[in-house]
Amino acid sequence: MVTAIDARMKLHRHKTPQQRPRSEVAQIAALHCQTVWRRPIAAHSTAAFAAVRDRVERSGQTLIIDSCCGTGDSTRHLAAAFPDSLVLGLDKSAHRLARHRGAEDSNYLLLRTDVRDFWRLAHDAGWRAWRHYLLYPNPYPKPSQIRKRWYGSPALPALLNLGGVLTVRTNWSFYAEEFVVALDAVGVEAKWREIATERPITGFETKYLARGDALFELVGDLNVGVGGAK
Ligand SMILES: C[S@@+](CC[C@H](N)C(=O)[O-])C[C@H]1O[C@@H](n2cnc3c(N)ncnc32)[C@H](O)[C@@H]1O
Numbered sequence: 001m002v003t004a005i006d007a008r009m010k011l012h013r014h015k016t017p018q019q020r021p022r023s024e025v026a027q028i029a030a031l032h033c034q035t036v037w038r039r040p041i042a043a044h045s046t047a048a049f050a051a052v053r054d055r056v057e058r059s060g061q062t063l064i065i066d067s068c069c070g071t072g073d074s075t076r077h078l079a080a081a082f083p084d085s086l087v088l089g090l091d092k093s094a095h096r097l098a099r100h101r102g103a104e105d106s107n108y109l110l111l112r113t114d115v116r117d118f119w120r121l122a123h124d125a126g127w128r129a130w131r132h133y134l135l136y137p138n139p140y141p142k143p144s145q146i147r148k149r150w151y152g153s154p155a156l157p158a159l160l161n162l163g164g165v166l167t168v169r170t171n172w173s174f175y176a177e178e179f180v181v182a183l184d185a186v187g188v189e190a191k192w193r194e195i196a197t198e199r200p201i202t203g204f205e206t207k208y209l210a211r212g213d214a215l216f217e218l219v220g221d222l223n224v225g226v227g228g229a230k
Contacts, residue, residue, distance in 0.1 A: 165220070
């Protein structure tokens with residue numbers, strides 16, 4: 001018989017977040033970078049890429065990619081901060097993108113797409129990012145979810161292949177710490193630190209700041225020393 005306490009314990013176990021950085025992160029990242037990822041690219045991803053390809057390739061501007069941009073607040077912010085660049089905000093959620101406040105204007109655009117496909121299509125087209133932002137990606141904090149985090153995912157080589165200076169922000173220090181370990185395993189030096197900001201640039205950053213969470217940022221130059229990405 002399953003008691004109410006058993007059920008609560010089960011629920012608790014199910015939800016327990018990871019308590020410390022995982023040691024196998026380096027191994028997982030290195031393995032992904034030595035393996036060709038054969039996941040097919042969806043037809044809608046190819047169509048989404050085609051919709052912006054011309055604009056990006058004709059712009060002559062440095063390219064900033066804001067992956068998993070949610071409502072695109074950060075995309076708008078980056079476009080204002082880097083007026084000479086073209087900023088591409090990517091997210092798979094039509095619902096989030098529809099809540100964008102602001103007009104996509106001369107130097108930014110938002111696109112609904114799965115970045116796991118978009119990154120590969122962009123690399124195949126010969127694109128290089130100047131900067132790449134990944135702000136508050138889903139943390140997948142349960143130990144069993146390590147391969148869903150971007151640095152443990154088979155999509156990691158596709159992210160690395162686009163180059164650029166990568167900036168990742170998170171409210172979970174392990175995520176930043178493990179990301180640095182994963183990058184180190186493929187020859188990219190990155191550093192993470194706690195940041196203090198009073199002017200949030202994304203929806204999640206606003207939420208985390210309001211509830212007093214600590215925020216962390218890692219920065220690494222993907223143009224230097226990416227080892228073995230296929
Ligand atoms: C926690 S939210 C953060 C959104 C935004 N960067 C912010 O800070 O407010 C994570 C976002 O990642 C997006 N996402 C997750 N997996 C994705 C994928 N494979 N391709 C594109 N977007 C994805 C989700 O739709 C969601 O908007």
